[in-house]
Amino acid sequence: MDATAITTRGLSRSFRFTVREPGLGAALRSLLRPTTHEVRAVEAVSFEIGAGEIMGLLGQNGAGKTTLVKMLAGLLHPSSGEVRALGHVPWRREKGFLRRIALVMGQRYRLDWHLPAAESFEMYRAIYRVPRQECRRTLSDLCDLLDLGEVVLKPVRMLSLGERMKCELATALLHTPDLLFLDEPTIGLDVEMQARIRGFLLEYNRRRGATVILTSHYMADVEALCERVLLLDRGRVLYDGDLGALSRRLGTHKTVRVEVAGPAPELGRYGEVVERTATGARLRVPRESVPEVTARLLSEHIVSDLTVEDVPLEEVVRLAFASGVSA
Amino acid sequence: MRALGLALRFLWIGVAGQMQYRANFVAQLARSLVGLALGLAGLGVVLSNTPVLAGWRARDLLALLGVYTLVGGVIGLFVRPSMQALMRDVHLGRLDFALVLPEDAQLVASVGRVNAWSLFDVALGLGMIGYSALATGHMGILQVLTLVVTLLAGLAVVYSFWLALACSSFWLLKVENVLLVFDDLYEAARWPLSIYPGWLRWALTLLVPVALAVTFPAQTLRGQLGWWQVTGAVAAASVSLWLSRRLWLAGLRRYSGASS
Numbered sequence: 001m002d003a004t005a006i007t008t009r010g011l012s013r014s015f016r017f018t019v020r021e022p023g024l025g026a027a028l029r030s031l032l033r034p035t036t037h038e039v040r041a042v043e044a045v046s047f048e049i050g051a052g053e054i055m056g057l058l059g060q061n062g063a064g065k066t067t068l069v070k071m072l073a074g075l076l077h078p079s080s081g082e083v084r085a086l087g088h089v090p091w092r093r094e095k096g097f098l099r100r101i102a103l104v105m106g107q108r109y110r111l112d113w114h115l116p117a118a119e120s121f122e123m124y125r126a127i128y129r130v131p132r133q134e135c136r137r138t139l140s141d142l143c144d145l146l147d148l149g150e151v152v153l154k155p156v157r158m159l160s161l162g163e164r165m166k167c168e169l170a171t172a173l174l175h176t177p178d179l180l181f182l183d184e185p186t187i188g189l190d191v192e193m194q195a196r197i198r199g200f201l202l203e204y205n206r207r208r209g210a211t212v213i214l215t216s217h218y219m220a221d222v223e224a225l226c227e228r229v230l231l232l233d234r235g236r237v238l239y240d241g242d243l244g245a246l247s248r249r250l251g252t253h254k255t256v257r258v259e260v261a262g263p264a265p266e267l268g269r270y271g272e273v274v275e276r277t278a279t280g281a282r283l284r285v286p287r288e289s290v291p292e293v294t295a296r297l298l299s300e301h302i303v304s305d306l307t308v309e310d311v312p313l314e315e316v317v318r319l320a321f322a323s324g325v326s327a
Numbered sequence: 328m329r330a331l332g333l334a335l336r337f338l339w340i341g342v343a344g345q346m347q348y349r350a351n352f353v354a355q356l357a358r359s360l361v362g363l364a365l366g367l368a369g370l371g372v373v374l375s376n377t378p379v380l381a382g383w384r385a386r387d388l389l390a391l392l393g394v395y396t397l398v399g400g401v402i403g404l405f406v407r408p409s410m411q412a413l414m415r416d417v418h419l420g421r422l423d424f425a426l427v428l429p430e431d432a433q434l435v436a437s438v439g440r441v442n443a444w445s446l447f448d449v450a451l452g453l454g455m456i457g458y459s460a461l462a463t464g465h466m467g468i469l470q471v472l473t474l475v476v477t478l479l480a481g482l483a484v485v486y487s488f489w490l491a492l493a494c495s496s497f498w499l500l501k502v503e504n505v506l507l508v509f510d511d512l513y514e515a516a517r518w519p520l521s522i523y524p525g526w527l528r529w530a531l532t533l534l535v536p537v538a539l540a541v542t543f544p545a546q547t548l549r550g551q552l553g554w555w556q557v558t559g560a561v562a563a564a565s566v567s568l569w570l571s572r573r574l575w576l577a578g579l580r581r582y583s584g585a586s587s
Contacts, residue, residue: 070423073423073427074426074427075423075426075427075582076582077580093426093432095429095430098427098428098429099429101427102427103423103424103427105423108420108421108423108424110424112340112344114344114345114347115340115343115344115347119340119343119344120340123336123337123340126332126333126336127333127428127429127430128429129429155347
């Protein structure tokens with residue numbers, strides 16, 4: 001297997017659209033002489049992803065995440081630049097490429113609504129030309145990992161959102177793809193189901209060595225699955241690298257939660273008080289001062305509880321976009 | 328062969344899915360039988376006034392009704408549901424799933440949705456054609472072959488017409504209503520083309536090619552279709568398949584899906 005799963009060089013995609021002012025007059029003018037604007041959804045994006053890597057694609061709404069994923073999966077022609085995935089040019093949509101990829105989109109379903117998922121599995125098995133025996137083995141693995149059991153025998157319309165998503169994942173992975181595009185795979189699921197799906201994806205990646213590109217607005221997904229993130233801002237790469245390094249670089253402070261026995265004293269001298277309670281406070285403390293501050297808190301007060309937390313990833317990402325951090 | 332295998336698989340999925348609704352099964356069977364009864368009643372009314380309609384005798388008209396029902400059945404089975412779904416999928420971005428499958432995306436989009444109930448119409452149409460052929464009593468291998476070729480050519484032209492209309496959704500909004508026009512015009516194909524005035528004959532052959540799909544095959548049962556017409560039907564089928572394929576590929580280049 002190649003060491004590199006995806007390479008892009010100066011990948012860009014523009015869209016043209018018509019704009020007009022509100023009102024009937026403007027609508028008529030637009031009909032006769034439309035005003036078009038061009039938006040560069042993805043601009044000069046270059047990166048490489050190694051085989052077996054899990055990369056998180058982060059960005060605000062409209063940052064170009066979905067457009068980038070669609071170009072990588074061969075659904076969109078780039079306006080300019082180069083892209084190769086698994087040794088293929090994706091937009092040519094060669095069967096050899098399509099047989100090795102899978103696309104999972106949260107809240108968009110491919111399973112037949114009226115049939116049990118098991119029936120659809122058989123159709124996808126035929127489409128991907130997976131030998132029956134191999135398919136049976138893979139399905140048995142997937143059903144174990146996803147705890148599907150008899151769920152696959154019920155008509156899809158009778159399933160809960162989480163069960164449906166698990167069946168969608170099983171369908172997408174039936175042909176054991178080497179490259180997996182996950183677009184908001186846990187959207188709308190409850191916390192427990194999100195955790196299960198994350199666990200499953202990690203296990204699949206470990207067992208099969210599959211490369212995974214994940215876009216998600218849930219930072220818990222990114223934190224649990226991705227060591228590397230690509231931050232997109234208005235179509236451009238803002239940061240490409242290690243998630244921990246980004247967190248260390250932008251998370252210049254830590255949160256210290258302290259609870260004392262009895263009424264809370266004045267704690268402002270230990271750090272910036274973010275939140276005050278009857279018996280304690282949540283303090284924002286510079287990273288390098290944390291050991292000294294915690295030692296002072298413990299020696300100067302009767303502390304009943306003390307925790308030190310990193311800045312949440314949501315905050316790190318917000319800071320990254322606000323400060324325009326670069327790789 | 329692969330295309331046929333895939334179509335049969337989708338058909339099986341459609342049948343399996345729709346068989347779960349027993350009441351619907353009965354209702355659809357009744358709809359097909361009522362359609363047949365009305366068709367036959369219409370024929371009866373016409374034949375009670377004249378034994379020959381524009382040169383077509385009773386068994387010829389029955390064959391025409393059979394081809395009409397069969398072609399309508401095939402359109403209802405694959406073409407209409409798949410093309411309507413294609414238009415929706417283009418607007419909602421759901422075509423993505425068809426495009427990532429390792430099959431020809433046009434094939435998947437063309438047979439991916441099935442209305443299994445139309446199988447009743449297919450069976451009734453085949454029955455009427457068979458009955459009419461037996462009544463004619465002189466069908467040779469060549470005539471059967473011509474019938475099959477003209478039927479396939481006609482279906483190819485009608486399919487291309489639908490695909491071209493469905494592909495317009497890559498550029499336009501709300502083209503579903505145009506498809507209703509097809510249904511209205513298709514009604515006209517249950518009668519021989521020769522009963523219509525010249526301009527309508529022209530429109531039903533070239534503009535909305537329903538006559539090509541129905542009248543031509545039915546004429547083979549009367550032994551009245553010349554080689555030039557068969558060749559013309561095959562050429563028309565080839566050209567329309569080629570044109571609709573070009574339109575599909577152009578549409579795909581324009582397709583951008585929907586954002587999440």
